[in-house]
Amino acid sequence: MRHPAEPFAVSLASIEEGRNRLRLEGTAEDLGISGDELALDGGVVLEGEFYRADRQVEIQGHVRAPAVLSCDLCLEPIHRAIEAPFRLLCEKRGDRDRRSGEQSGAEEVGLLYHDGRTLDLRDEVRQAILLEVPWHPLCRPDAGGSARAAAATGTKGSAGARPGPEGVPGTSCV
Numbered sequence: 333m334r335h336p337a338e339p340f341a342v343s344l345a346s347i348e349e350g351r352n353r354l355r356l357e358g359t360a361e362d363l364g365i366s367g368d369e370l371a372l373d374g375g376v377v378l379e380g381e382f383y384r385a386d387r388q389v390e391i392q393g394h395v396r397a398p399a400v401l402s403c404d405l406c407l408e409p410i411h412r413a414i415e416a417p418f419r420l421l422c423e424k425r426g427d428r429d430r431r432s433g434e435q436s437g438a439e440e441v442g443l444l445y446h447d448g449r450t451l452d453l454r455d456e457v458r459q460a461i462l463l464e465v466p467w468h469p470l471c472r473p474d475a476g477g478s479a480r481a482a483a484a485t486g487t488k489g490s491a492g493a494r495p496g497p498e499g500v501p502g503t504s505c506v
């Protein structure tokens with residue numbers, strides 16, 4: 333089977349002991365991302381190093397998703413690749429007591445328990461992408477920017493970058 337049913341659910345047995353370079357690719361549906369949350373016009377990729385030590389797997393990589401956002405000012409669609417770091421420590425539930433107490437740095441890395449067979453990364457990948465979605469995307473980097481910067485700093489912005497009436501297409505970014 334060329335396309336596994338769950339591309340982001342990795343069999344532990346498929347990961348070799350030590351360092352692995354893996355690339356997982358799936359769709360928004362695979363991750364349970366609905367069009368209301370985020371529109372994508374392509375596949376989601378998780379790529380990175382999977383370091384396996386027995387039943388513990390440490391993942392250091394990044395996720396990429398080609399998002400279709402809507403400009404906050406003119407409502408024009410924006411095609412922008414969302415890219416987010418992906419760090420995760422996966423271990424079998426119950427294995428934790430085998431390690432010594434000084435796991436410093438473990439707080440900043442996500443922890444995922446697995447059942448000894450499958451690393452189900454779907455929720456983690458989904459969260460990593462959704463957290464990276466900009467709240468106020470703009471179709472141009474400078475759209476409305478000078479006016480906002482001027483308002484923030486008290487300096488005079490350049491003419492023409494004034495934000496138009498809210499939600500009126502075509503008035504703000506051209």
Ligand SMILES: [Zn+2]
Nearest residue numbers: 403406471505
């Ligand atoms: Zn715009």
